[in-house]
Amino acid sequence: MGNDGHIAHLTGPRRPRALSPLREHLRDTFWFAPTAGLLGAVLLWWAASAVDLEIVALLQRERAYGAVRELMSIAEDAKTIVTTISAAMMTFIGVVFSISLVAVQMAGGQLTPRVVRIFVRSRITKITLTVFLATFLFSLLVLTSYESESSAREVTSVPVVQSLMTLALVGLSLVLFIAYVSSTLRLMQVGPVVDRIARETLRMLARQAPGSEDGGDGAGVRAPETGWMAHEGRAGVVRDVHVARLVRVARRQGVVLRLIPRIGDFVMPGTPVLAVHGGTPPRRALLRYTVSVGVERTFHQDLGLGLRQLSDIALRALSPAVNDPTTAVQCLDRVVQILAAVVHRPLGTVHHRDRRGAVRLTQRVPGWADLVDLGLTEVRAASVHSPQVTRRLLAGIDDLLLLAPEERREPLVRHRELLLQAVEQAVPEAADRRFASHPDRQGIG
Template identity: 30%
Template sequence: MVLLGIGLALGLLAVDRHGWVPVSVGASSWLYNGGGTGARTLLGAIASSTIGVAGTVFSITIAALSLAAGQMGPRLLRNFTRDRGNQFTLGAFLGTFSYALMVLRSVRTQQEGAFTPHVALSFGMLLAFGCVATLVYFVGHMASRINVDTVIDLVSADVAEAFEAWVVDEAAAAPAEHRTWSEATAVVDSRSGYLQQLDASRLADWAAEHGTALRLLVRRGDYIAPGAPIALISVSVEGAAEAIARATALGASRGSWGDAEQTVRQLVEVAVRALSPGINDPYTAMSVLDRLGAALCGLANKHLPSGVHCREGRMVLCVPVVTYQSLCAVMFHMIRQHAQGNAALLIKLVDVLTVVLSAEPDAARQAVIADQLAQVEADAARSLANEHDAAEVRRRVRRFHAVWAAHGHPQATAQALLGAHDHA
């Protein structure tokens, strides 16, 4: 936007110098008709005010980032720094400042040669009014962005996007492995950092071309220590470490784009911080649980990748992947651990698991959900001193089992849910 402001200034100055504007338009009261001294004063006011407000906008943004980091976690700051509204606001003020400076340098008074760019000055005034509107927009926009519900919605959208890119169209049945990896050779990596990107297709092509098979020991988001094994190779081939290095990208942070597990962790962090004694906001944690349940419901009837890559019917690459069980553990374990003794949160956990169970047709996934429920039930029995709270948790657990028993029979499932709501 700064470059655009400079380009507009140069273009409109050329229009003024060559007299491309008709005389009737140039004499219009809608255009600036003052002299050089007034033009310099006007442009100076625009330049000084826009750069001053830009500093204020930057200060407000930093304050909002500090608030967000303390309440919702530093890993969510990228949601503010990449926000197009904040970027547009800063760009508008800085672009207008650059425009005003470029036009100001060309203004000449009567003693200097008398050149007043009327069109460029008039457009500068329009930009100044546009900056006023942008400032009004920014105040409302930033006030809504630091709202925790808005942040939860933004991260939930990231989770949904990551899940959409993560799932596969068809169930990938892993071929029977005739080899064991007991005689495989370890491949070490001299780099250090978090595995952010992996070009599995390229690595699988390399393994197939060299007649070997690779089994990675790390997945996206794992930290790679220098000198530690990063993979196993069935038949030792020279250049394996270099091939893995070319197909992977490490970074100082875990990254989250396209990483389903990491985006879920960001959402869980909001709930865990909300449950801390310093914040003590259980309603935020409940909102997070609703979004996590909705994300799991969105995975119903969808297939997860197996991590096995084949070429010509032969397995050439095996990559560790996130499973449904590990995903549920990331979603609920930390929240459940921090919710001990909080009857409202434990009841909400049971209700969310019940909703997920009612939408999930796969028996293996239902067993995973039931295991999560058993852990919640055990924590409730141990941490709830009030018998009425404990009884309410037990009643919600019975509702879960009624829905599970009626699964596959829509009418019975509806009756189980309806009966629970009637009691509630």
């Protein structure tokens, strides 16, 4: 939340500080890391070139021309290697990432197109591409440092350090290539993908402030609504809000701001996005870049995105064209894990407070029933003819019923009854119905 977004009634270990929206948005891009790597390659070459100049100048001042000639001989031998590296690196990059794009396309087709974002956010993918491009650019710059034939007395620079740095970058590229292939193969498997989705959801949950089950628009805001701010710009989904900046603006203005849409809602130009309570609305310039709208949802503050992705993967696996109930069971494992993590957590409306403890920003988050419906409804409807999935779904609901307090049992009981009714109607044989209605955490062993 930054320094202005303190959370009231927080107990236990200190909650991790929220990532800034800018940092999160840069992680969703594929250009920032390679661009920074190219700039770093230029700076590294400049530093190595300066070291080479200083070494040659020092040897010439001491009249160690034999050492200079030896360095020139080493650099001339290394020139062939550097030339080969510069010629081969771009071809290597093109082949590797062409294969990677095919792998991403296959994973998106087999699981869900929304998992492509996992590849985009993969650190090892970005680091590998960055080092590959930096090695290519660095080798080209090193070639410019080679001088034409000259004597040991007249030469100004011998790119020995630069050549050694090129070889070091090549070695690093080979190591990263092995790690990249291993990581890409793992992300093409169902287990690591659903595990990654669950971990990102739980990580986001740890950063988010606890809510309060007071429900309704404007819940917890005592002051009357005095105005609202409309969305300007392109249509899209609300990806996240800059909580610290909104809290700071509301504190200086002496008002309470309320985020009208939930994170993940689709908004159009003119749609109300911020309601103002208790005072004069802030100038629009102060609220610029506080509500981020994009074409896709992100994990930064979106509690329901992980369940949405897991549900999509399970539905695709249960479709007649794929017919892979084991994948659906793996998704249900993670759905139950996420629901278990929030079963005791206050949900509904999140209150963000300033340093004095006054509420300055409120936003709605999905409630318990919303999350249960999101994680179970579509999978339940599609799983009637798959006993492996119905058995795992019943076992997951039973586990959640053991954990859930009394006031949160109703959605779980409702889904359990609907599933049993659907199995009763869809499965004609009594023995098959009993089998499909028996809870089993592995589905079918």
